[in-house]
Amino acid sequence: MAKEKKKNELIEWIKAIFVAILLALFLRSFIFATSIVEGESMEPTLEDGERVIFNKFIYIINEPARGDIVIIERPFKNYVKRVIGLPGDTIEVKDHTLYVNKKVFNQDFLTEEALNRTGNFGPFEIPEESYFVMGDNRAISKDSRNGLGLIDREDIIGRSEFIIYPFSEWETTR
Template identity: 75%
Template sequence: MYSVTETKKKNEWFEWAKAIIIAVLIAFFIRSFIFATSIVEGESMNPTLESGERVIFNKAIYLINEPSRGDIVIIQRPFKNYVKRVIALPGETIEINGSNLFINGDKYEQSFLGEDAQRRTGNFGPIHIPENSYFVMGDNRAISKDSRNGLGFIDEDDIIGRSEFIIFPFNEWSRTR
């Protein structure tokens, strides 16, 4: 026969076990469907993001919205994920002439870039972006592998989230949008 204290202890352990299991399930759900982390590799997004920084990205945002121009997105590829900025949207025409970016013939100001990065972009296009595809570039245009030179057009299904925060190193914690 169990004493009252033994029964209380068993109930207490059972309650703790339930709480831990629920916490693990909630964390798994959030990690799988809402937020995840990614490590920036390389210098293609300098100065916005630096190599080694860890970012939190929102996986749920594109279930209800579509990527917008200027979004910093995570692109899933078979052996590596890429962090790039959306420059042109489906159905648009893009042309780069020196430091000038034109979308559908209109000059687009790239306020997120420094003057030096704009000068090093080079010439490209004009090229039409197919439906359900996006044109992305890194902010460090001179060395970025992006839609101009290796990644090609990015299918909407390959964009798995939008970068929201830099969380590491801790002294550089900030929003990425």
């Protein structure tokens, strides 16, 4: 009788562990994942080596919004950038000021130094199904202005939600 009870208990534990693993795989595949910030292009918002949790589900039900920090999937590495321009927008940087559709876009997430290091660009109209992204450290960022080009909607795989490592930096990224 005691052997039968232990056997049943072991089977229940195995079932519970199996369900937990399946749930973790589901969440990792379809809802949340992690990404490591590589480089200094998103400083001061995100720093090199920080690990962020990103939400994969959000863009199944919504479209990326201006200001979102997104994960962009490319064949050899993922990029973390901020959405600046949406499909149909016109982007221009003139005298260190960003204009979206001829209106000044407030970039309170940037330092004064980053604002002053943003060179002239555009005007440039963004085609449908494309997004214009920039890093917060404008002087060194590889983004839609140089190198990455426009981002197809299908290449945006999630929105950065939380910094989870290092633990001293735990906070939302939005």
